[in-house]
Amino acid sequence: MADLTLFSFNAGTTALHDLDVRVKTGLVCILSMTLFFAGFSACLICFLALYPLIRSQGLTVLHLITRLKGFLLLLIIMAATRAVTVPGEPVFSILDVEITRQGLAQGTLVAARFFLVMVIGMLFAVTTRPADLKRAAQWFLAPVPFIPEKRVGFMISLFLRFFPMILAQAGQTADAVNARCGGFRKNPVRRIRFLTLPLMKKTVMAADHLSLAMTARCYTENRTDPAFEPGGKEWIFLVAGAGLCLGMILVSRKSFWMIFW
Amino acid sequence: MPDPILEIDHLSHEFAGGTGIHDINFQVCAGEFILLAGPNGSGKTTLIRHLNALERPSSGVIRLHGRPVTANLMLTRKTIGMVFQDADTQIVGDTVAEEVAFGLENLNTPRAQIREKVDQALARINLSHLKDRNPATLSGGEKRRLAIAGILVMDPEIIVLDEPFANLDYPASRHLVETICRLNRDGQTIIIATHDVEEVITLASRLLILDDQGRLVRDGCPADLLGCLDRFGIREPCFSRMGYTVPPWQT
Numbered sequence: 001m002a003d004l005t006l007f008s009f010n011a012g013t014t015a016l017h018d019l020d021v022r023v024k025t026g027l028v029c030i031l032s033m034t035l036f037f038a039g040f041s042a043c044l045i046c047f048l049a050l051y052p053l054i055r056s057q058g059l060t061v062l063h064l065i066t067r068l069k070g071f072l073l074l075l076i077i078m079a080a081t082r083a084v085t086v087p088g089e090p091v092f093s094i095l096d097v098e099i100t101r102q103g104l105a106q107g108t109l110v111a112a113r114f115f116l117v118m119v120i121g122m123l124f125a126v127t128t129r130p131a132d133l134k135r136a137a138q139w140f141l142a143p144v145p146f147i148p149e150k151r152v153g154f155m156i157s158l159f160l161r162f163f164p165m166i167l168a169q170a171g172q173t174a175d176a177v178n179a180r181c182g183g184f185r186k187n188p189v190r191r192i193r194f195l196t197l198p199l200m201k202k203t204v205m206a207a208d209h210l211s212l213a214m215t216a217r218c219y220t221e222n223r224t225d226p227a228f229e230p231g232g233k234e235w236i237f238l239v240a241g242a243g244l245c246l247g248m249i250l251v252s253r254k255s256f257w258m259i260f261w
Numbered sequence: 262m263p264d265p266i267l268e269i270d271h272l273s274h275e276f277a278g279g280t281g282i283h284d285i286n287f288q289v290c291a292g293e294f295i296l297l298a299g300p301n302g303s304g305k306t307t308l309i310r311h312l313n314a315l316e317r318p319s320s321g322v323i324r325l326h327g328r329p330v331t332a333n334l335m336l337t338r339k340t341i342g343m344v345f346q347d348a349d350t351q352i353v354g355d356t357v358a359e360e361v362a363f364g365l366e367n368l369n370t371p372r373a374q375i376r377e378k379v380d381q382a383l384a385r386i387n388l389s390h391l392k393d394r395n396p397a398t399l400s401g402g403e404k405r406r407l408a409i410a411g412i413l414v415m416d417p418e419i420i421v422l423d424e425p426f427a428n429l430d431y432p433a434s435r436h437l438v439e440t441i442c443r444l445n446r447d448g449q450t451i452i453i454a455t456h457d458v459e460e461v462i463t464l465a466s467r468l469l470i471l472d473d474q475g476r477l478v479r480d481g482c483p484a485d486l487l488g489c490l491d492r493f494g495i496r497e498p499c500f501s502r503m504g505y506t507v508p509p510w511q512t
Contacts, residue, residue: 011393129355130355157353160355164397165349165397209345209347209350209351210350210353213345213350213351214353216338216342216343217338217364217367217412218334218338218364218368218415223366224369224370224371
């Protein structure tokens with residue numbers, strides 16, 4: 001697990017890996033939406049429910065902290081901003097800046113909600129193959145009129161396939177520029193120009209080659225529909241997920257009803 | 262002589278500045294192993310793209326079983342499989358099996374049949390053990406064989422390969438040569454476009470040479486054309502320079 005990056009798929013045979021991607025996507029959506037009005041208790045319940053799934057992927061709290069450290073820093077900044085901007089009962093002040101109890105509570109709650117959404121997203125990314133994501137997008141968009149779901153699904157798949165390649169090409173271009181002392185240039189505009197223009201050219205050429213290769217293999221939007229392979233535990237996960245969301249709503253019912261006002 | 266699968270009739274493709282290919286004529290019959298050789302810029306890639314109807318000619322016509330290749334593009338591209346030089350930019354699947362299935366999905370083949378044909382194609386090309394691997398993690402030679410499997414699965418009559426040995430090390434090149442020869446022995450028609458004929462010249466049944474002006478200047482048996490390749494900007498194979506008629510390692 002040491003080399004696992006935040007959003008990279010990690011092959012495995014856990015229950016989450018076997019779960020039908022449509023159910024997984026649905027659960028991610030309803031859990032994320034429920035978290036928007038979850039209080040502290042609901043967040044704690046959610047974390048406790050997610051923890052066995054996190055452990056099933058070989059991750060610990062320490063892993064989460066180290067892997068999400070950049071994001072955690074962002075959350076701390078967000079919470080701190082809330083703490084000083086929300087009016088209320090002051091807890092203490094530094095250089096005339098008052099930190100309020102209400103601000104601290106709101107900031108911490110928002111940070112906890114975002115952290116949980118990120119953990120859910122990470123679990124989804126670690127256990128879902130990009131091809132399955134494409135299939136799910138295609139399936140969910142199929143009933144929506146005027147949206148070419150097959151094209152959208154294929155575009156998602158191509159983006160996921162080629163994004164790492166573009167990053168690798170950017171690295172190669174940067175190495176080639178630095179090897180000829182381009183890194184010593186002080187002018188940031190020229191530095192960007194020497195990196196972005198060759199990279200854009202390479203990317204466009206790669207896209208052109210890909211388009212030709214796809215055409216040569218009879219690419220059409222009217223393709224064989226994707227196949228889903230349910231693992232058999234979908235209903236258990238759906239019921240458990242719905243129960244968790246219901247429990248979270250009941251615990252934070254005051255903030256839940258506020259969305260209807 | 263059997264009826265040709267493919268007839269290239271006075272084909273020309275002009276680029277700005279007068280480059281391109283000019284008045285190309287030849288025929289391709291079933292089971293042939295054709296080597297299309299020429300220096301860089303001679304128009305090899307342009308010519309083979311015309312075979313697959315990926316380009317439109319300035320003049321001339323290409324006929325597949327007597328009908329222009331542009332008449333039914335789907336049939337043309339299914340019948341003439343094309344393997345491009347850069348394997349990385351033509352791989353679209355997340356796994357080896359998905360990559361091979363891409364063409365069949367485009368042909369709207371039922372899912373059960375896709376699974377069966379993918380397994381067969383991977384077995385033919387000795388990639389079954391890598392079925393669930395991410396193509397990005399394969400070696401250069403494996404990627405090239407995967408690209409061939411992606412074409413083979415569509416049951417083409419002709420497989421066209423553009424510079425298949427570019428950037429491959431010696432073992433990968435040998436493995437690829439073995440794969441291509443096995444396919445040809447099984448009756449598959451093969452066309453290879455290359456600037457370096459060393460690897461396959463003795464295995465090919467026919468050698469076509471394009472000069473740097475994009476003209477087809479030779480069309481004959483490879484053995485008969487050995488000794489005059491340098492004249493057309495193609496490196497003479499080492500065994501030929503050393504006075505052998507076939508490579509010593511093949512005798």
